[in-house]
Amino acid sequence: MVYRNPKLIKLLRELPCQVCGIHSETVCAAHRNEGKGMGIKVSDALCASMCASCHFELDNGKSLRKEERRDMWNRAFIGTMKYLLEHDMIGVK
Helix, strand or coil, rough: CCCCHHHHHHHHHHCCCCCCCCCCCCCEECCCCCCEECCCCCCCCCEEEEEEHHHHHHCCCCCCCHHHHHHHHHHHHHHHHHHHCCCCCCCCC
8 A cells, every 4th residue: 555645745835846946836746756657656755845847847858867857856855854854844853
């Protein structure tokens, strides 16, 4: 069973994009693209906050190589976790 957490997905919409830094209503949870099947997202534990433009570039853009996409998502994921912890937005103490 794949981990799902609607509260976390909603919370990630409140953060700025962890790629470009904008705070917008288009920010959403960008799931990691590795380890998924056709039409199946990976665990909600593997999400990063990204705006629609950066998320599109990650999933569908043509300007980044595979390694650059992976690096982009990894940096955004680390930024997301850092933001959540430093702003005490998740229950870890």
